[in-house]
Amino acid sequence: MALPKRIIKETERLMNEPVPGISAIPHEENLRYFDVEIHGPSQSPYQDGIFKLELFLPDDYPMTPPKIRFLTKIFHPNVDKLGRICLDVLKNNWSPALQIRTILLSIQALLGAPNPDDPLAPDVAKTWKEDEQAAIATATEWTKKYATPTNQTD
Amino acid sequence: MAVAQVPRNFKLLAELEKGEKGMGAGACSYGLEDPEDIFMTHWRGTIWGPPHGNHENRIYELKMECGDNYPQEPPTIHFVSQINLPGVSTVDGEVDPNAVAILRDWTKISAELSTNPRSKEDLLSLETALISIRRYMEENKKLPQPPEGSKYPMYD
Numbered sequence: 001m002a003l004p005k006r007i008i009k010e011t012e013r014l015m016n017e018p019v020p021g022i023s024a025i026p027h028e029e030n031l032r033y034f035d036v037e038i039h040g041p042s043q044s045p046y047q048d049g050i051f052k053l054e055l056f057l058p059d060d061y062p063m064t065p066p067k068i069r070f071l072t073k074i075f076h077p078n079v080d081k082l083g084r085i086c087l088d089v090l091k092n093n094w095s096p097a098l099q100i101r102t103i104l105l106s107i108q109a110l111l112g113a114p115n116p117d118d119p120l121a122p123d124v125a126k127t128w129k130e131d132e133q134a135a136i137a138t139a140t141e142w143t144k145k146y147a148t149p150t151n152q153t154d
Numbered sequence: 155m156a157v158a159q160v161p162r163n164f165k166l167l168a169e170l171e172k173g174e175k176g177m178g179a180g181a182c183s184y185g186l187e188d189p190e191d192i193f194m195t196h197w198r199g200t201i202w203g204p205p206h207g208n209h210e211n212r213i214y215e216l217k218m219e220c221g222d223n224y225p226q227e228p229p230t231i232h233f234v235s236q237i238n239l240p241g242v243s244t245v246d247g248e249v250d251p252n253a254v255a256i257l258r259d260w261t262k263i264s265a266e267l268s269t270n271p272r273s274k275e276d277l278l279s280l281e282t283a284l285i286s287i288r289r290y291m292e293e294n295k296k297l298p299q300p301p302e303g304s305k306y307p308m309y310d
Binding site: 027029033034054056057058059067069070071073082083084 | 158159160163164167189190191192194206289
């Protein structure tokens, strides 16, 4: 299956000049489908965690944004129980000028700056607004429990 | 032009969203059994009994399992509600794929789609499976049925 030049170029650059703390590796049998790992930003409850995600470039990419979700369980107001992410650049603010690389950086930034005013997980957002310390404690605990490499079952 | 092959998880996410929005045909509905099932393996479905027969005004509950090779391979489907229908196990409600057109032809259709994809149509999905089962029920609407609301023992 012929892959658009744009996707080939983006993939090459991701492999040759990887972004620190982020990796994206295409599946051999489907080059539009990537295994992603994002390191939690320092000074955040996700620090030291390695979060797995999956990313898919649909047919009309880059006219439509990539599809992406967390596979690692995470306590974050903008990520729901199935790992779906609420982020403007993945929806209305997507532009073909953005890339896989910029999207992954935006997700890493979202980990450093949760936005409980635009929640996807209402219960998490509620905790975040009413008792931020408790929310941060839970997020830290989940990072240790689910996103620490030695604890991952696979 | 070649069409991108949608990975299992992203196909199931799209199916889930369609089911949640109720964009389906109306006679069937479906959703995840456990809303935290990250690999979206276990599903529940309902079929509103087709009219003008012994299924009329009944709601049938089903469970569906999507394996690692979905949608190349069909989901495994069980009736939870008891039903008298050839090809449905009287013991545990399992639907014999050979009894239902789309389940029987699933792998063949899937292979055809992989060489000659039609991107906009979703021929193979949990919804089309439920619709196909409902159509099969309609063909057998005259069969006597167990009491309404009864379930197979393991689900009771």
